[in-house]
Amino acid sequence: MFVVLIRSLILYILVIFAVRLMGKRQLGELQPSELVITILISNIATLPIEDVNIPVIVGVTPILALVCFEVLMSGLTLKFPKFRRLVSGSPKIIIHNGIVDQKVMNELRFSVDDLVSAMRGKDVFDISKVQFAIVETNGSFSVMKKREDDMPKLSDIGIYVQNSDPPQLIVADGKMITPAIDFLGSSTEAVRKVLSGIGVKLEQVMIMTADSGGKCYIARKSGGSPYIIEGAKL
Amino acid sequence: MTRMIMSGCILVTLLVMSIFSSVTVDRNCREIERSTENIWELYTSGDIQGAKDEASGLETRWEKIHGRYAVLVNNGRLNEMDRVISRIYYLVENDSRELHSELTELEHISKGLRAGETPKLMSIF
Structure with missing residues (x-):
């Protein structure tokens, strides 16, 4: 044994x-x-x-x-x-311009039930709202809705915002994550300075995230409300 | 790219190991088969002492290579060979009628082992 x-x-x-x-x-x-x-x-x-x-x-x-x-x-x-x-095949367009391609469905051995079920998996419950759909080589389904049925974007209503990368986890369970800090172009000293500014030691931190704009989220191991700092010098 | 290089190195290592295993098993199995033939020739020519010496030599050689084979080959076959080889000396000594069948069985097992490790068309399929 x-x-x-x-x-x-x-x-x-x-x-x-x-x-x-x-x-x-x-x-x-x-x-x-x-x-x-x-x-x-x-x-x-x-x-x-x-x-x-x-x-x-x-x-x-x-x-x-x-x-x-x-x-x-x-x-x-x-x-x-x-x-x-040859090895993976190629993606197949199953709905184009709102029209279901039955030839492709037969080729893929895709029944109507399979199609409707795949739509529901993409939160589409009305097939008339689909502009374009592709069956990928791994069998997954990609759907593009018609513009009038899609969620409006900020640019559609004339609001323009600056793009930024998502916040990075820079401290986990009291330990600094150096690659993430380097990714932000910051240093461990700068992180310690931010923490000392709010009177928190590194060992007391459970989670600390930061983005390139200097917005930090700090949750302590002891619990309590997290700290949210805007414009931190990292 | 690193993964591809690592994969290439691993494949080359496996290939070298497989070739080594195949060559080693082939060589040792051929020696075992030669020994069985010698034992039978010596026995039938009346040289019982010579046959016993050859059987003893075979057992000694087997004990040396058995451990190494256990890492490369299924233990079932090795156990069968072990059983047969351990009996041969005593069959020769006791002038037993089972000697020929045991030697034949040993030869067959050895040939089967060799065929399993040698990449020929029939053994692959």
Whole structure:
């Protein structure tokens, strides 16, 4: 049983490494080849755990090989668009100019129920409001509503605001996150100065976020109302 | 790019390891098969002591490589080989009629092991 436990740990670490090696694409929605790899890896990883007669290398080798093939393949699809179309297919326009393309629906084996269900998944309950819809290569659905049925934007009503990046988490659980601070073009000393300005020590901070405009949000570990500082010098 | 380089390096490492494993298993299995033939030849020619020495040598060699094989190959087959090899010396010593069948079985297991590790068309499919 101890052997099974150690093997489980080894295979667990290996699968984590394999998923990390495949990169963030894997953690989002899956392409067909990525789905195949995920299923295969999960099945192969159980073999050496269940049967101690099977050497661990017999599980490690196919997992690593499959992951490496997948990474190299994704590199090739990046460089060669034709190869990408061969492996992943191409997105299909299913609604164009408000008209449902039945030929594409037949090609995709998409029933009317599938179409309406996919619409509901995008919070569209009235098909007449859809201008354009695409079925992506990973099977997901992208919808663009007609202008008159879409939410108005600030620019539509003549309001123009400055764009800015979202706030960054710069302190978590009393520790500074240096890459985020560098991203804002600030320094750890500046962050400490802001905190000392409100009489809070770094160790007392649970969450601190800041944006490029100097707006800071600080929540303490002891609880209580958070501090919101505008125009901090970071 | 880093991931692609890492993947390439891992694949090359796996390839080298596979080639090493295949060559090692092939070589050792051929030695085992040669030993079984020698044992039978010596036994049938009446050289019982020679056959016993050869059997003892086979057992010693097997004990050396068994541990290494356990990392590369399914233990089921190795256990079968272990069982057969451990009996051969005593079958020769006792002039047993089972000797030939055990030697044949050992040869078959060895050939099967070799075929499983050698990337030929039939073994892949």
